[in-house]
Amino acid sequence: MFKTLEWKGGIDGYLALTDQRLLPADFVTIKCQNIDQLIDAIKTLAVRGAPALGVAAAYGLVLGLKDLDNDLDLKTAIEQLDKTSDLLASSRPTAVNLFWALKKTKDLADTFAAQNPNAKTFQLKEILLNHAHDICSDDIRMCIQIGKNGADLIQDGTSILTHCNAGALATAGQGTALSPMFEAKKLGRNFKVFVDETRPLLQGSRLTAWELTQADIDATVICDNMAASLMKQKKIDMVITGADRIAANGDTANKIGTYSLSVLAKYHNIPFFIAAPSSTFDLNIPNGSQIPIEQRSPNELRFFNNIQIAPEKANVYNPAFDVVNAADITAIITEKGVINSPDAQKISDMIGSN
Numbered sequence: 352m353f354k355t356l357e358w359k360g361g362i363d364g365y366l367a368l369t370d371q372r373l374l375p376a377d378f379v380t381i382k383c384q385n386i387d388q389l390i391d392a393i394k395t396l397a398v399r400g401a402p403a404l405g406v407a408a409a410y411g412l413v414l415g416l417k418d419l420d421n422d423l424d425l426k427t428a429i430e431q432l433d434k435t436s437d438l439l440a441s442s443r444p445t446a447v448n449l450f451w452a453l454k455k456t457k458d459l460a461d462t463f464a465a466q467n468p469n470a471k472t473f474q475l476k477e478i479l480l481n482h483a484h485d486i487c488s489d490d491i492r493m494c495i496q497i498g499k500n501g502a503d504l505i506q507d508g509t510s511i512l513t514h515c516n517a518g519a520l521a522t523a524g525q526g527t528a529l530s531p532m533f534e535a536k537k538l539g540r541n542f543k544v545f546v547d548e549t550r551p552l553l554q555g556s557r558l559t560a561w562e563l564t565q566a567d568i569d570a571t572v573i574c575d576n577m578a579a580s581l582m583k584q585k586k587i588d589m590v591i592t593g594a595d596r597i598a599a600n601g602d603t604a605n606k607i608g609t610y611s612l613s614v615l616a617k618y619h620n621i622p623f624f625i626a627a628p629s630s631t632f633d634l635n636i637p638n639g640s641q642i643p644i645e646q647r648s649p650n651e652l653r654f655f656n657n658i659q660i661a662p663e664k665a666n667v668y669n670p671a672f673d674v675v676n677a678a679d680i681t682a683i684i685t686e687k688g689v690i691n692s693p694d695a696q697k698i699s700d701m702i703g704s705n
């Protein structure tokens with residue numbers, strides 16, 4: 352089994368990433384030895400997917416302090432931590448897991464500094480690295496539990512539609528939306544997955560179809576505008592996607608195109624599921640209208656494999672995410688349990704303070 356991201360060594364180590372820009376043609380691992388390399392990897396989607404971004408951010412804070420003298424006082428180290436945190440926070444705005452990991456780490460560092468005013472930088476480095484390892488192993492555990500909580504939705508003969516990539520490549524573990532599929536496969540069930548190719552960056556055809564076929568799961572790539580027709584032909588029993596941020600009322604941001612799938616699913620009476628860990632919930636925002644949506648480069652639509660496919664003079668609109676209304680979600684599958692017909696009360700009861 353490949354590792355999407357893995358820290359190698361001690362406090363002077365580096366973050367190894369599976370380069371998702373090159374899949375499925377080439378499997379290459381890249382080394383992030385410093386924070387600038389990691390920021391570039393995040394912005395260019397060498398590492399991507401909400402939970403993976405949370406884990407990468409936690410390790411990024413370790414990379415940000417790596418070059419500081421071990422014997423420096425804590426004040427300088429905390430200043431450097433804040434600068435690194437700001438850099439990471441400005442890399443991609445939508446996946447809340449990244450901000451969740453930054454806040455958790457900062458709270459821990461502040462508590463340590465308050466309790467140990469004479470501590471040295473190397474002690475903080477060790478604390479940050481251990482904390483990043485904890486965030487990573489928690490993510491692995493949450494993914495497995497999401498899979499177990501969702502596996503029984505998938506029976507022999509079930510036909511699933513998924514969008515973007517919410518598999519192992521999007522997490523430190525075995526994924527969110529794909530995790531119930533991996534668990535159902537382990538239980539010996541035979542089912543079929545239609546994979547939206549997911550324009551413009553093709554996370555579905557390049558990454559999800561790669562993961563599913565590696566696991567011997569029957570995967571069929573379709574282009575994004577085929578979903579409605581398949582639903583009309585009754586070829587889809589359920590839709591499962593991941594999430595980048597879930598507001599307190601259950602409104603859910605995910606890869607652009609997820610909203611249209613939710614509308615289509617409702618029209619055709621097909622259940623629509625979101626699978627996500629508690630780190631993807633943002634209980635500070637009441638609804639989806641406040642989720643920041645990343646706008647990406649026009650070149651992602653102007654060019655395809657370096658070939659120009661839209662005229663220079665045409666404007667390009669390229670939001671990376673859209674928001675599904677909570678009312679159109681059949682259930683959210685989390686590691687803590689399944690939230691049917693999600694609303695603010697049920698989410699608060701299940702997720703509490705994350």
Ligand code: MRU
Nearest residue numbers: 399400401515517521593594606
């Ligand atoms: O732009 P990306 O590839 O980072 O977008 C990722 C998604 O939209 C995923 O579906 C989401 O992060 C869930 S990953 C478990």
